[in-house]
Structure formats: C-alpha cells, structure tokens
Amino acid sequence: MLDTRPTDTAHPPEATRPAGNRLATLLHAHPRLRLYGLLSLPLAWMVGVYLVSLALLLVTAFWTTDPFTSKVIPGFTLRNFENILTTPAYLRTAARTVGVALLVTLLCAALALPLGVFMAKVASPRWRNFLAMAITLPLWAGYLVKVFAMRISLGDSGPVNWLLAPYGLSGPGYGLPAVVLTLTYLWFPFMALPVYTALRQIPPNLFDAAADLGAGTWRTLRTVVLPLLMPAMIAGSLFTFSLSLGDFIAAQFVGAKVQMLGTLINQNVNLNPPLAAALSVVPILAVGLYLFAIRRTGALKEL
C-alpha cells in the first residue's frame, strides 16, 4: 500500500528551502493532497482509457449494423446475444476456446510446479540463475516471432517430425493440440515466475518440520507446499487463462482449421462491430466466472 506518512529525513528544514518550492511545502503539509496527486494520473488512465473503452464496447453489443454498408446504428437490441446463443457454430467455438484456455492453464501449472521446486530447493545457485534466465528468455522475443517459430517447428517436414522420425513417431502437426502447445509455450513464464518466487519464500524449516513429523515427499508437497503456493498459482492462472481466451494469432498460424473466439471477433470487428462486441463479452464472462469460482474457494483472501 501507499505510504502516506510524512518522512522527516527527506526534506531540508523550512528556512533553507527556496521560495519557489511552495508546492512541495503544501504537499508536505497535506498528506491527503499528496495521495490524490499521486493517484490521479493512474486513476485517470484506468477510468478514462480502460473502463470507458470497455463500457463503450459493451454498449456497442446492443447496437445493430446496416447489413449492406456495415455502418453501426445505435439503439437497443438483444439480437446479437440471441444470435450467439442460437448459433451452434458460435457456441461450439466459445466452448472450445474456454476448454483450450483451461487446458493451457493446467499444463502451465503442471510444468511450473516441478520446475519451481527444482529451482528453489534443489538446484545450485548457478543452475538456478541459468534456469531463471531460460524461463524469461522467451519473453524477450517478439510474440509473432515465437508463434512463427512454432509454426516452422511443427510443420510436416519441420524439426519436430525430423527428431521423432527415427522412433517411428510424428509430431502433432497443425491443429488443436498445436494451439494448446503454442499457447502453453507463450504464457508459461507468467505461471512459472510467480510459482518459483513463492517457492523461494517458503522457509526451509517447514520442510524440516514436515520431515521430522514423518511426512514423505508427496505428503509434504500436498499438505505444505501446495497450499502455500495457491496464491501464486492463482495469479499465474489468471494470466494464462485470460491471455489464452483472447488469442487468435496462434490459431491462425498453427491452428490449421481451428476457430477460436478471437478468430470470430477479428472477422467481425470491422464488418459487424456489434456482433464482435457481443462475442467479446463471452471471454469477459468466462474470466468473471473463473474469478468467482476462485473466490468461493477462499483463495483470493491470501492474495
């Protein structure tokens, strides 16, 4: 939280201050003013840019489009939502997208846990630094570069098939598994870093205590480590889940025939903005439901 208490050491005595510094004096004397001054810019950003544009988007979902000129006509109709709910293709796509997002989140968590344990508790400091760098390294490369790299890797005559060929196997090729794999690869750092940081903060004596009381590795992991990791996992899963929900580029590059919600929104955003807006309510709802489900478990209190 923001510290609003005046600090004594940071300011020189009143007498030595130049006359032009009256603003500083004023701010020094009025902590509340200082707080508002500090918060006003980020708040203006949050409300003005983020919330207003979100509200405008939601309002558009109730408007209609002229079918010929694709001009947006303000008004009020629920037809866009009705359209989504009665079109099997839209419903299937929505279900598929939520499924992919959940799967990506589970995969990221399943991979982040052992890696985190190894890095925080087993690896030597040198190994640890190397692995921390290896996790964050993909974040340095551009998003499109990474997706295109996956496209090349998974192609019929790409390196994945080349590596597997001697064992008589072949890679997943383009399609739904490739989309899940690519999104897992893209968002993994967002899960791995919080989990690793949380693991580092677990005091070593908890492990000693667990061992003294006769708990084995699995039991310690299940009853000591996992509960302490929940906040980090939830924070990470919010990233992996919501980022996967909105993605359409991975589907475009490695999805072959896969249609995601983002694909539909992208296709309608210029042609039929109200339908695109209504479609984009689906991921918002999904994230809302996800947050609600987490809240029910009480895990948010520990965040």
Next chain:
Amino acid sequence: MKLKRTAAAGLAAALTLAVAGCSDEGSSGFTLDVPDIPAHEALGDPEGQVNIIAWPGFVEDGSNNPDADWVTEFTAETGCKVNRRIGETSDQMVTLMRSGDYDLVSASGDASLRLIAGGDVAPINLDLVPHFGDLVDGMKGQIYDHVNGQAYGVPIGRGANILQFNSADVEAPPTSWNVVWEKDSPYAGKVIAYDSPIYIADAAVYLMHHQPDLGITNPYALDSDQLKAAVDLLKQQNDLVSEYWALYTNNVSSFQSGTSTVGTSWQVILNVLGEGYDGVLPVEGSTGWSDTWMIAAEPKNPNCAYLWMDWATQADINGAISRNFGMAPANSKACEGSPENEAHCETFHATDEDYYSNVWFWTTPIEQCIDGRTDVSCTNYQQWTEAWASVKG
C-alpha cells in the same frame, strides 16, 4: 484538348463495356440506390498533401525498398506530400474511409460497393484522369466500381485466384477445381483453402459448372438456397483441408513444409515458391480480385487526390506498382516498351481478356441480386460471414 478527347473516348468505351458486361452477366438494367454525391468538377491548386489508405506496395517512397519509389517524384512535381496508411483488410479499409481522414483508398471489389452505397466515396470525373484511356478494356466499367453508369474507381490492377500445386506430389497437373472440393480427392488432407467469407464465392463458381440446376449465374448473387448449397460444399471440403490461409506467407510455408499439396493461391505466391510448384486457371474459371483508386465523398485534398490518381495510372508507375505487388497492371501500355514489362504481363495474363473472362472479380454480396433477379432477395456479406463461421465450426 487532345487529352480531354482521349478521356471522353475512354468514358464512352467504359459505358459501352458496362452495358456489354451487364448483358453478358444477364443483369441488364441493374441499378443501385446510391446517395447522390457530386464529382469533383475541375482541378484547382494542389493542397500540398494527400492522405491515402493503400494495400502494401501500392504507394511506395523507397523507404521499404530503394528500387520501389514513385512517391518522391510525384511530390517533387506536384508539391503534394503523400501520407500513406497501410490497409490490412478490405473491412478495415472501409472503416478507415468512414473516419473522414483520408482522401483516397485502393479499394478491392469486396469493399467498393459498400463504400459506394454507404456514400463514403464520390464518383470520378474522368476528364481529370487523362490516363484512364490507356486502361485495358476488361477493367473498365465493372459492377464493383461502376454503378448506374457512373465510374467510382480508377483501376490499378487485377489478379485471379489460381489452383496452385506441388508438381512433384501430384500424379498429373490438375485442370479442375474438383481436387479441392470432391470427397474422393486424391489429395485429401493436403488441400489449402482461403480463410475469408468471400471464399464462399469459390464454392459457388464450382457449383455453377457442376450443379447447373441450382441456377447460379453469378457467384456473388446467391439466394438462401444457393448459399446453403455452397456452404454444404465448403463443409464437405473441410474434411479435406490441411489449413486455411489468410496471410500469404502462411500459404508459402504450408506448401514448402509439405503440409499442403494443392489449393487456392495467387500468382505472386507462386512466384515466391518458384521451382517445383505450378498453378493453373481451372476449367471452371475462378474468382479474382481487382483494385481501384476511390476518392472520398468529402475529400480534404481533392486536387492532390486527382493528381495522384492520374500519376499512378500512367504506364510507368502503374507498371511499377503491379510489378511490386505482383498483379496484372490496369494500364495496357505498362505491358510495352521493355522485355521486363512484356514478361511481367505475360506471367499475369494482363492483356489476355480470354483468361480474365473466366474470372469473377470479388464483389460485395448484397441483398439486391446483382445477377438481375428480382423475384428473390440475395444473401448479404453479413450472412456470408455468419455462414463462414459455421463452415469452420
């Protein structure tokens, strides 16, 4: 005066062709309800700048490729600075034109009717585009840029959607689209298809030939039964498809990696693939695209806009644009004068009207049937977009 006469002759030719073109397609008397917007009357002093939305490669000042520069000279000659905004899709171009910030757009046929009917673009005063007369006949007076006898666009170039294949992997070079549509295709699982609602027209072109009893006479004028037949064909094709492509780089890498063997493509993609790949305009004909310059209904810089349209239409520049983008130039004189010009036009069949007579250029599907039927209403592009979502599931 001489220039003026050429333009007038061009206009006359355009009108004749419009009528001829209409009767060819059985749509004589097709009129569209469009807002009445006056054309620019006479050239005045240049405003000093012009704002253009264009496809990549259409408006180049040498910053991407030092060899592609036809903006610098234009600015030097006319004093009009060119501000370019790259358009990524036709839909985006339509949205941008509505913002009112742009004077010109390089509109494809699937955008132009929407712009005309929406009152976003003005008719062209052909007297102010002297080079219009040099354009190849097949590009003048087409329905997607020519409404109620008024020209709305100055053609830039065109291309056909061809059937591309990996020469080594096909038994014999295909001559029909049946390899991408029929269940018993030998290339099942290796067929690439285009990822856009406008691809429904490709199914319609195929049905036009193989199921004449559906009564399709124009792939952009489908009533609801005909649309359903096209969508059923596309759903059947979905089982054969390896990938849908929207970015042309993905088409290239799909063929290179062996993911796809046959499918719809562009000549420019085939050129990138080079040796080992070939393409053909199948017996059924095909869809294609044709781009035109269109001017905003209320342009802030009309004089510079007209100067640009004429500048870009002259043989040298039009040739450079079409070589840079990979399409058939609209100006027939861009096919003369050098072996390079002739070779380019040969590759892209620029003056081969027989070739293009079999090509249905992208046109926005609208409720009014553009094949001239008045007893039914046709499906519009929004319905096509919804149908397309159901094809991909």
